[in-house]
Amino acid sequence: MRTVRVYDNQPLQTDTEVTLCSDAFNHAIKVLRMNVNDPLTLFNGDGCDYQAVITSVQKKSADVRIIGCTEKNNESPIKIHLGQVLSRGDKMDFTVQKSVELGINVITPLVSERCGVRLNDERSQKKQETLQKIVISACEQSGRAIIPEVRPLMSIEEFLSENTDADELKVTMNPYADCRFRDLPQAGSYRLLVGPEGGFTDEEVELSRKAGYRDVLVGPRILRTETAALVALSIIQSCFGDI
Template identity: 45%
Template sequence: MRIPRIYVDLPLQESSVFDLPQASFQHVCKVLRLKNDYSLILFNGQGGQYQAKLINVEKRSAQVEVLNYQALENESPIKVTLGQTLSRGERMDYAIQKAVEAGVHRIQPLFSERCEVKLNTERLDKKIQHWQQIAISAAEQSGRGHVPEVLSPINLLDWTSNCKDMLKITMHHHSAKPISEMSEPEDKAVSVLIGPEGGLTESEVEASIQHGFQPVALGSRVLRTETAPVVILTCINLLWGDIH
């Protein structure tokens, strides 16, 4: 059986012992039915991971003994901040999950003119927690040592006007400029703007251009808002990152 890889929001160090958090206990001991001395891999999103094993498994609790540290070298050298306009249903969840698997560094949810998602303060707080958990689960699955942060949603125009990265890209299917014509940014950082299901308005595209964003298209086909992150991240890492 594949060794379970578990995220724990705790400091980790070799030769330490701690109580397994309840959510992890339910998954490891109740769902997977692991017993004493079973192996685990632990990470806390700060880089690297630890070999560990279950000890003192009881009916309602278990402990973990942390063994040796393992460095990881699987983070993309290109730090991509994804400006993802909010979409309905599970599309936003999918976009976040796949972006993390594809190596995104940070995710900035955005409100736009054609964004149909409306959230009050209470729902917004719950959504942020939900999206961050998706990012954690995707990092667990994909073997990453870092968990990308999902920021609180802001207005698209506020984000584009304050973005400081050297290379800034707007996904815009009417553009004829291919990403392969762009040069690798010296600061190894890229910001990518992706519109909602109905697309960006012309005024939003023009505003992003005024703030240094370059419209690019990826071929002749129109991508869905939840598909675009995977495609653009793959292209960026193929050109300048760790896909060879």
């Protein structure tokens, strides 16, 4: 039987008993209908899985005893930061979910001139929270025990002006570029910039070049924005990571 993995944002330690946080309780008890003596695996983002057994279930809470701890070793040897311009509908959610499965470390949602989504401060914060929940759910499914970060929404100008590590290789997805990922040098970390459905403006492309980004092509066909990031991540992991 498949072991249930549940995220619980609290300190965890072997041979202790804890009360599940509200989200973990809802997922394990309310949704999955787990009960006393059922085994489950908890993780809190510290890089470990904690084997546990449910010891009691009440109407609004449940206790578990942690009986073991296993360090996870499934993180990619490279770090990848995705700057993704917001896309319409659930396309952004899909990109974030699959990016986690492909080993992303940081995701920054962006707004560009041709971005089809405009959010005020309140909606922007809610979107960040929603995307972070999608990240956690994807970690539960994919077995990752370190939680990728979803940063606050920012403009492409703000993103390109950020200070970056000297050894971070910065690339922009551009369907008209001459360079391919296989032509790039090995690096310890990558910063990937992916545009909106209408593409970047000429001014934004030039701004990215001035910021040290290299234009990179992934093939002869123009990809949708939600496809481009996932193809790029797959190629980076295949060439330089652990796929």
